[in-house]
Structure formats: structure tokens, C-alpha cells
Amino acid sequence: MIALVVDDSRSMRSILARILTQLGAQVSQAGDGKSALALLEVGPLPDIALVDWHMPIMDGLQFVSAVRRRPEWRPMAIMMVSTESDQHHIVQALAAGANEYIMKPFTKDAVQEKLELLGIAVMNIQTKGNQGES
Amino acid sequence: MTEVLIPSDATIVEIAQEVWSSILEDAGELTSVFGFDEKHETAVLAFIEITGNWHGSVRISCSVQAAKHIAAGMFGKSEIDVEDDELSDAVGEFTNIIGGNIKALFPSPCNLSLPGVAGIGSFADNLPPGLEDKISEVQVVEVHLEWEGEPLSIGLWENK
Structure with missing residues (x-):
């Protein structure tokens, strides 16, 4: 699995990258939507992008819309990772083209469950401190 | 006008403990306490603003050791x-995650700002950027917590 984590918080990127690595992913990171689009242009196309909502320069919703306008990027699944929990935001993200939505805070188990729902193969690599919590 | 109920102390503590245990490796226990001894000096300050059907801010202060x-x-x-x-x-x-979970308790729509963080001092004399113009806010909830004796406080301030 190749995963892209898009979040303006380095600490949140670190948490997600650690979880995804434990699930067998190769992880790249971007601090905003625009930088993430630049990574997609270079390739390879990730299997999944985990995207924060509120970011400077280009927010998560703008990133999702931009990705879905490019047919060659459509195979990439997109999971919003956000503190926005109301129905309006979830519907808005799914309508823009996100495939899944997970609220902060989350556990490793919750991320794994969402990836499996998307049909993305994961493997559990046991490391120090890997007890199912992020 | 939408009726807004202010979250209880117990709800804020529950949110803080869930966030603490979910996102931190080797988190340890975050316990609720009634107040702090004078020896406690909070030094790291952060806030996030909520606007919409409720308008105010979530303010977090903690010791440098707790922040580390x-x-x-x-x-x-x-x-x-x-x-x-x-740090x-x-x-x-x-602060963003705690603020987002508190925002979810208010009637929709509400929006969350990006968090502001400052260091060393108190909210009175060292405001994080963006908090200077929030002097009309009044505190409606304050909870005190500790991790291994290190303080962490969460305040809910309402723009009246």
C-alpha cells in the first residue's frame, strides 16, 4: 500500500504515518493541498490519501475537488481525517469525492477498519508501542 | 434563536481524557483535580475559536513538561x-482536536478557527496571537487535570 498523508500539523502527520507504516504502508506527506497535488503530479499514485479539512493555502475540500477533476487520479481513495463531525461537513466531503471520513481522535484500529472497508489490503507489523492505539 | 447548552465540566474532562489516551503513545493517566497548588506554573498556552450558533473560545494551558x-x-x-x-x-x-470535539456539542452550524499557541506566562500577560481582541469573552467552564503531577487546564470562554 502506498499512502499520502495531507495535514498542516506535523504532529498529526507523524501519528498517521506511524499507524500507516505499522499497517505496511509506504507513506509520503504534504502540509497542504497544493503540496499534495504537486506530489501526485510526480507520482506514483498512492492507493489512499488521508486528508485533513482545515489547512492553509489549499484546504482538504479543495484538494478533494481538484483530485476528482483528474481522471487519471480517480483510482486513489480519499479519506477525510478531521475534527469536523457534523452531518453537513461529512455530506459535503463525500459529495466532493471523498470515499471515507474519520474523526479525530482516532485509534489505529479505527484507521485499519476504514482502510479495509475501502478494500485496501493492510498487514499488521508489530513495533514498540503498537498496541492498537495511535 | 437556537438554544445552546454549555457542556458540563464532566463532559469536557471526558473529551480531554479520550483525546489524551487516543493520540498519545505511552499516554499515562490524565486525571481530573479540583484545582492546583500555588507551585504549579502553567507556561504553554493555546486557544481555538468557535463561531456560529455559539461564539467563544477553548483555551488550554499546561506546564512545559506536560506539553513536552x-x-x-x-x-x-x-x-x-x-x-x-x-511542542x-x-x-x-x-487544542484543535479538543476544540473540534467541544464544537460538536453545540448546535450546527459552528465553525472552528486554526489554533493559536504561545508560550511562557499566563493568558493575562501573554496572549497567543489572535486572542488579544477576545477581552469581551467570559469564562463559563474551567476544568483542571493532571498527568503525573503536571497541570493541564481547559477553559471554555463565551463571547457575550
């Missing part, structure tokens, strides 16, 4: 290796 523990737990490194910019980023994101 948050950063270490989020970055997966030891506390001694935490850099200042990592600021981690406390900001911690």
Missing part, C-alpha cells in the same frame, strides 16, 4: 528530544 509529554506522544519520540517547534505544533493540534 504531549509532543513526545504525538511525534513518537522521547520528551528530551522534543524541539520547540514540535508548539503538538499543543496546537491537541
Whole structure:
């Protein structure tokens, strides 16, 4: 699995990258939507992008819309990772083209469950401190 | 007008404990306390603004050691290796997650700002950027917590 984590918080990127690595992913990171689009242009196309909502320069919703306008990027699944929990935001993200939505805070188990729902193969690599919590 | 119920102390504590245990590696226990001894000096300050059907801010203050523990737990490194910019980023994101979970308790629509973080001092004499113009806010909830004796307070301030 190749995963892209898009979040303006380095600490949140670190948490997600650690979880995804434990699930067998190769992880790249971007601090905003625009930088993430630049990574997609270079390739390879990730299997999944985990995207924060509120970011400077280009927010998560703008990133999702931009990705879905490019047919060659459509195979990439997109999971919003956000503190926005109301129905309006979830519907808005799914309508823009996100495939899944997970609220902060989350556990490793919750991320794994969402990836499996998307049909993305994961493997559990046991490391120090890997007890199912992020 | 939409009726707004202010979250209880117990609800804020529950949110803080869930966020703490979910996102930190080797989190340890965050316990609720009634208040702090004079010896406690909070030094890292953060806030996030909520606007919409409720207008105010969530303000978090904690000791440097507690902030280092948050950063270490989020970055997966030891506390001694935490850099200042990592500490600021981690406390900001911690505040963002707690603020988002508190915002979810208010009637929709509500919006969350990006978090602001400042260091060393008190909210009275060292406001994080963006908090200077919030002098009309009044505190409606304050909870005190401790991790291994290190203080962490969460306040809910309403724009009246």
C-alpha cells in the first residue's frame, strides 16, 4: 500500500504515518493541498490519501475537488481525517469525492477498519508501542 | 434563536481524557483535580475559536513538561528530544482536536478557527496571537487535570 498523508500539523502527520507504516504502508506527506497535488503530479499514485479539512493555502475540500477533476487520479481513495463531525461537513466531503471520513481522535484500529472497508489490503507489523492505539 | 447548552465540566474532562489516551503513545493517566497548588506554573498556552450558533473560545494551558509529554506522544519520540517547534505544533493540534470535539456539542452550524499557541506566562500577560481582541469573552467552564503531577487546564470562554 502506498499512502499520502495531507495535514498542516506535523504532529498529526507523524501519528498517521506511524499507524500507516505499522499497517505496511509506504507513506509520503504534504502540509497542504497544493503540496499534495504537486506530489501526485510526480507520482506514483498512492492507493489512499488521508486528508485533513482545515489547512492553509489549499484546504482538504479543495484538494478533494481538484483530485476528482483528474481522471487519471480517480483510482486513489480519499479519506477525510478531521475534527469536523457534523452531518453537513461529512455530506459535503463525500459529495466532493471523498470515499471515507474519520474523526479525530482516532485509534489505529479505527484507521485499519476504514482502510479495509475501502478494500485496501493492510498487514499488521508489530513495533514498540503498537498496541492498537495511535 | 437556537438554544445552546454549555457542556458540563464532566463532559469536557471526558473529551480531554479520550483525546489524551487516543493520540498519545505511552499516554499515562490524565486525571481530573479540583484545582492546583500555588507551585504549579502553567507556561504553554493555546486557544481555538468557535463561531456560529455559539461564539467563544477553548483555551488550554499546561506546564512545559506536560506539553513536552504531549509532543513526545504525538511525534513518537522521547520528551528530551522534543524541539520547540514540535511542542508548539503538538499543543496546537491537541487544542484543535479538543476544540473540534467541544464544537460538536453545540448546535450546527459552528465553525472552528486554526489554533493559536504561545508560550511562557499566563493568558493575562501573554496572549497567543489572535486572542488579544477576545477581552469581551467570559469564562463559563474551567476544568483542571493532571498527568503525573503536571497541570493541564481547559477553559471554555463565551463571547457575550
